[in-house]
Amino acid sequence: RSYGQIANTISKPGAARAVGSACGANPIILIIPCHRVLAADGSLGGFSAGLDLKRRLLAADKL
Template identity: 65%
Template sequence: VGWGKVTTYGDLARAVGNPKAARAVGQALAHNPIILLIPCHRVVASDGSLGGFTAGVDMKRRLLEAEGVEMVRNRVPLRRYRVRL
């Protein structure tokens, strides 16, 4: 997922061939030891809410905003920023 874009946990689960594995995707991302090299901050919930992040949700928000992603009512507007994999 490129700079300034996001995808959802469900989109990522579908991309790896298991559309029901959105929670497993979240668990795998939670164990990412190199969060800036593997940009898991670009994966959000299906409603655009931020979901979790190893370094904290506030850091996830700051990283996305630094990439130009604008929040609307604490959610990422998926129509504008979502990339389907």
């Protein structure tokens, strides 16, 4: 799901940046899996712990 899709789910269309900020401030990335949130175009977007870890976590999710 994208940041925008999550914003729509919480009835806040247009709040994709706020969703991204919340994900970036998440101190417990393995419990609240912000690594699963992608950019609208399907790219990785950002990740507070770095894109290499985001790639590895997404790969582990597919196992």
